[in-house]
Amino acid sequence: MAATKPARLPGRHRRVPERQxxxxxxxxxxxxxxxxxxxxxxxxxxxxxxxxxxxxxxxxxxxxxxxxxxxxxxxxxxxxxxxxxxxxxxxxxxxxxxxxxxxxxxxxxxxxxxxxxxxxxxxxxxxxxxxxxxxxxxxxxxxxxxxxxxxxxxxxxxxxxxxxxxxxxxxxxxxxxxxxxxxxxxxxxxxxxxxxxxxxxxxxxxxxxPSPASGDSGKPSVWAMTKAGARLVFGDSRLRTLVLFAWLCGFYVLPEGIAAPYAAALSDDPAAVPTVTGLLMAAMPTGTVLGAFLFSRFVTPSGRLHVMGWMAMLSCAPLAVCAVRPPLAVVLALWVLSGIGGAYQLAANAAFVRCVPSSSRGQAFGLVQSGLLAAQGIGILIGGAAAQELGPEPVVALAGAAGLVAAALLTALWAKHRSDVISASRGEPGT
Known part of the structure; x- marks a missing residue:
């Protein structure tokens, strides 16, 4: 007697097709x-x-x-x-x-x-x-x-x-x-x-x-909402990992803050320094525009979450090559490549939205943005002080190497939560 195949329950184990x-x-x-x-x-x-x-x-x-x-x-x-x-x-x-x-x-x-x-x-x-x-x-x-x-x-x-x-x-x-x-x-x-x-x-x-808090019996104070937002963001391991991914930019935006001394180190002609500085400062934004377009247009929603960690490592790894003091054309290519890697922020942002309740998004985004600016400002400040002593090329390389290590650690942490967020992004039941 042939074995009968068990009946498939409606909706069970059915993967919702992704749509871009x-x-x-x-x-x-x-x-x-x-x-x-x-x-x-x-x-x-x-x-x-x-x-x-x-x-x-x-x-x-x-x-x-x-x-x-x-x-x-x-x-x-x-x-x-x-x-x-x-x-x-x-x-x-x-x-x-x-x-x-x-x-x-x-x-x-x-x-x-x-x-x-x-x-x-x-x-x-x-x-x-x-x-x-x-x-x-x-x-x-x-x-x-x-x-x-x-x-x-x-x-x-x-x-x-x-x-x-x-x-x-x-x-x-x-x-x-x-x-x-x-x-x-x-x-x-x-x-x-x-x-x-x-x-x-x-x-x-x-x-x-309406106000997100309009359904509450009484609106909490701003200070109470700030504390609740901090508990939400930093008390959830998924959100904490995603926030650290966002703050990783403190490593790879550092070169823009020391673009002028880097240009002076690359050029023997003082008159060419302003032009070279402009080219260096425009390199990462150019890569970011290119990366955002390619990443959002040609990678599936779940694919973005799968490769997010690798893209984060790409945002830092090219900068480490600056340790060998390459010529201007190579430096520009490396910085553009770093900007392309920075497109991982789109996936991190989308995952963050998935995990934060709508009523708390304003506070959560505000906390992340404040930390983002702090990471950029502190990174540039430390980079400028270090470049004064060591020179711009080794400082950019050190920032890239340190960022690469941090990105690799975050990628390992993200692997624990990735499948849950991907299931949610496909429309399957979950968080």
Whole structure:
């Protein structure tokens, strides 16, 4: 008598086929277009403002230290106030938080554009503008998964990331020429207008949603939400690993912070140093744009989570080759390759969204972003001090080697949680 095959229960052991989203269908979402257009306006204005501030402060003080100190103010506020203020994105409607932040930033930048503003007041205004950006960024990051679901979120994140990097490259190339034509004060006034343009895009294109905490009997305090967010992020081994993947950028962004001395070490002609510096600073953003496009377009959602660790190692490994002091063309290729590896952040970001409850995303993203800025700032600061003693090439190589070791350890930790997150990304029951 032949053995009978057991009946298959409906839905049991059935793998949901993966579907990759396209850039076209993501851009077709009206709410995403509104957020994206607002991002373009804000980033263009911010690039102009950064160059304008550097020129304005240096022309007044003739001090490189004062100019660098004002630039450092773009890192300090989110590190200090980001974890607290980011909770506002979970306490109040996220659309309202973004609108208020844009209007407040427009007012503060407009004050910066007043000719003759004292340097101390100018620094305070810069601090305020960047600080208010923390809850805005947290609200936008938490809102995006509600607008784009599944793989659309990854494609939308990739598009935003590529836009960010492309506008940075454009700012490096065109910012100085525009400031020369219009002057720093007009550039700051234009930056104020871009914040208003961003607010109008959000007002017209993003629909109202209730506060994530609206179902609660009483809204918790900001401090209570901060502590709860920290417990959520660092008390879950999956989230803790993903956060450390995000903070790994402290190793591979270090070369950008010492691009000028690296250019001087590569070039015998002092007149060529500015050009070489620009090429070096543009290399990693170029790789990031290329990597984000290839990674999001041609790798399946589960495939991204499988190779995330290897991509993280790729973001650091090429930098270690700088120990042999290769020529400029090779250095540029290595830095572009490092930027391509940095596309792993798309997979880490998508996995993080999967594991964080919607009601806590604003606080969680704010904590990660604050740590991200701290990792970048501290990495660049340590790299600059070490390059003063050892030279730029060995410092970049050491950063790459240390980052490679850290990425390998994180990859081993990630292997314990990867299958659960992949199951969730395929639509199977799970976390």
């Amino acid at each position: 989203a396209t850039y076209g269908e993501v851009i077709a979402v009206p709410e995403f277009r509104a957020l994206w257009l607002g991002q373009v306006f804000s980033l263009l204005g911010d690039q102009l403002a950064q160059v304008a501030l550097a020129i304005l402060v240096y022309s007044r003080t003739q001090s490189a230290l004062a100019t660098a100190a004002v630039y450092a103010l773009t890192y300090l506020p989110p590190i200090l106030g980001g974890p607290l203020l980011s909770g506002l994105a979970d306490r109040y409607p996220r659309r309202r938080v973004m609108l208020i932040c844009d209007v407040l930033r427009a007012l503060l930048v407009a004050l910066m554009a007043v000719p003759g503003m004292p340097l101390g007041v100018l620094c305070a205004l810069v601090f305020g503008v960047v600080l208010i950006g923390a809850p805005f960024s947290a609200a936008r990051a938490a809102l995006l998964p509600e607008i784009l679901e599944g793989d659309r979120y990854v494609i939308g994140s990739a598009l935003q990331n590529m836009t960010n990097q492309a506008l940075q490259m454009l700012g490096f190339v065109a910012g100085g020429a525009l400031i020369a034509a219009m002057g720093p004060y007009r550039a700051l006034a234009l930056d104020a207008a871009t914040f208003l343009a961003s607010a109008l895009c959000i007002l017209a294109g993003v629909r109202r949603r």
